[in-house]
Amino acid sequence: MDTSAQVVKALSQVIFSKRYTPLHEPVFPGNELAYTKECIDTTFVSSVGKFVDQFENMLADYTGAKRAIAVTNGTAALHMALILAGVKSGDEVIIPGLTFVATANAVAYAGAIPHIADSEETTLGLDAVKLDMHLSKITELRNGECFNKDTGRRIAALVPMHVFGIPLDVDALLAVCEKFSIPMVEDAAEAIGSFYKGKHCGRFGKVASLSFNGNKTITTGGGGAILTDDDDLADLCKHITTTAKTPHKWEYFHDMVGYNYRMPNINAALGCAQMEKLDAILASKRTLAEKYTAAFKRIEGIRFLTEPDGCKSNYWFCTIILKKGMEAERDSILEATNGAAYMTRPLWTAMHRLPMFENCPRTDMSVAESLEKRVINIPSGAGIIGV
Numbered sequence: 001m002d003t004s005a006q007v008v009k010a011l012s013q014v015i016f017s018k019r020y021t022p023l024h025e026p027v028f029p030g031n032e033l034a035y036t037k038e039c040i041d042t043t044f045v046s047s048v049g050k051f052v053d054q055f056e057n058m059l060a061d062y063t064g065a066k067r068a069i070a071v072t073n074g075t076a077a078l079h080m081a082l083i084l085a086g087v088k089s090g091d092e093v094i095i096p097g098l099t100f101v102a103t104a105n106a107v108a109y110a111g112a113i114p115h116i117a118d119s120e121e122t123t124l125g126l127d128a129v130k131l132d133m134h135l136s137k138i139t140e141l142r143n144g145e146c147f148n149k150d151t152g153r154r155i156a157a158l159v160p161m162h163v164f165g166i167p168l169d170v171d172a173l174l175a176v177c178e179k180f181s182i183p184m185v186e187d188a189a190e191a192i193g194s195f196y197k198g199k200h201c202g203r204f205g206k207v208a209s210l211s212f213n214g215n216k217t218i219t220t221g222g223g224g225a226i227l228t229d230d231d232d233l234a235d236l237c238k239h240i241t242t243t244a245k246t247p248h249k250w251e252y253f254h255d256m257v258g259y260n261y262r263m264p265n266i267n268a269a270l271g272c273a274q275m276e277k278l279d280a281i282l283a284s285k286r287t288l289a290e291k292y293t294a295a296f297k298r299i300e301g302i303r304f305l306t307e308p309d310g311c312k313s314n315y316w317f318c319t320i321i322l323k324k325g326m327e328a329e330r331d332s333i334l335e336a337t338n339g340a341a342y343m344t345r346p347l348w349t350a351m352h353r354l355p356m357f358e359n360c361p362r363t364d365m366s367v368a369e370s371l372e373k374r375v376i377n378i379p380s381g382a383g384i385i386g387v
């Protein structure tokens, strides 16, 4: 049997549904309808209502962050996180080449330039060793801040991303941040429910962002959040994401340029119901990952991506990686699986290959370019096993 047929067979051993199986369908097993109906019944569907505070408290409790601020989406959350970390127009921000375009876009929204770095094969996250070597060559410290000697620009932040919810090597990247005096801002968009050595992803830098888009582990329809342990930053975040309006019974006064990034109450209502079921959703996704691990073990040249030792992944997107040399088989696997009603898809096109970012500074990108040709996401929703 060729590899494509073996992959289809492995999927059929895990997924019993007879209908088309999407990559990640949301599940609504709890109070989703009741809470959103409450918003409609009370008319509080928009910027005022109890669910936003409640959702923020639930997120802070769950992640262990001191504060969580709910916003309209994960891209807005990362945009805010970068601003809060002090990123200014004309700065450079280190991001992985292997990420969803929102990471690079958020850097551009802040007026900064993505500095694109390579990933490593085990977790698909930023390669700390390669980055260390690169920064040693091209940077210098000026008054305690890191500058790119080639471009003259300040490197104002480093944005690790936990790819598909698999925690990357946080300790190694924190050491790089420390060595080069670069603040860490985690893009934890894909990582609600993922833990690195017992601590929730998104709790390692000064600020971090989460996403609750419809395809994420839990969803608010569209939504995101900023996590931080710094009360002053959290207060500032709330202020600038709610148009920077100073509190007053009737006056409309805004003390700076703010953003209309506040999460509406009806979305937060959905989020509260989803948070109540997060553990059950994670358990179901874990069972799915275990079944996939067993099913793909039998296929020569294919690795099912699993969490590193000491870490817990939310298994947001289940992922298979073809061995080097099998690049030519990727498209036939995608054809065969999609043809058999299992939605699968390749990795994102790496950021340095997109037209708007192709001239950005970068490291050697050989690993990302190789992974791009070998990684496939397979159906991952909690509904496959059931909640």
Ligand SMILES: Cc1ncc(COP(=O)(O)O)c(C=O)c1O
Binding pocket: 073, 074, 075, 076, 078, 099, 100, 102, 103, 161, 187, 189, 190, 211, 212, 213, 222, 223, 224
């Ligand atoms: C790595 C990454 N960053 C940022 C985002 C942006 O989140 P959103 O779609 O909620 O804007 C996403 C997901 O969509 C993502 O996967």
